[in-house]
Amino acid sequence: MINELHGILQDVDAEGKIPTEEIEIALHRLENYIHYHCNQEEVAMAKAGYAELEEHKQEHAKLAGMIADMSRRFHGSTDPKHLAEIMQFIYDWLTNHINVTDKKYTAHLNGKGIF
Numbered sequence: 001m002i003n004e005l006h007g008i009l010q011d012v013d014a015e016g017k018i019p020t021e022e023i024e025i026a027l028h029r030l031e032n033y034i035h036y037h038c039n040q041e042e043v044a045m046a047k048a049g050y051a052e053l054e055e056h057k058q059e060h061a062k063l064a065g066m067i068a069d070m071s072r073r074f075h076g077s078t079d080p081k082h083l084a085e086i087m088q089f090i091y092d093w094l095t096n097h098i099n100v101t102d103k104k105y106t107a108h109l110n111g112k113g114i115f
Contacts, residue, residue, distance in 0.1 A: 001030050002090055009083050018083065020076060027086070029069045034067055041102070048112040050105050059101055063093065 005026040011019050056111035060114045070089060073081045 001033055002094070005030060005090070006087065009050060009087060015082055017079075020074075023083070023086075024071070027067070027074065030090075031064075031067050031071055036063055038064065041105075042112050045105055048105075048109045048114050050108055052104065056101070056105065059097065063097060068110065 005023070008019055008022045008026055011022075031042065042057055042060065045056060050056070052067065066089065070082075070086060
């Protein structure tokens, strides 16, 4: 989904017009996936008795709020600044949340036979 969104963001026409409808659809799909992904993680963490579950839930709520806010602000926008903001958000999410925050629970869940 992220690669798809990146590809769409690169598809600016010769007049500099942004494919806003495609971007909005991709953002909506990403937003839905984030909710699904976070829910699945939280269920697994609860099942494993992960001590930092509540803190992780707060991270997920913050993440979901940020993507929802970004989607609202982008809706109908043709401002390239919003596109750069979206890509920066995705980069930050990948590098910080997934590669740092999520890595904190993997050993615990693996030790419990989950994942």
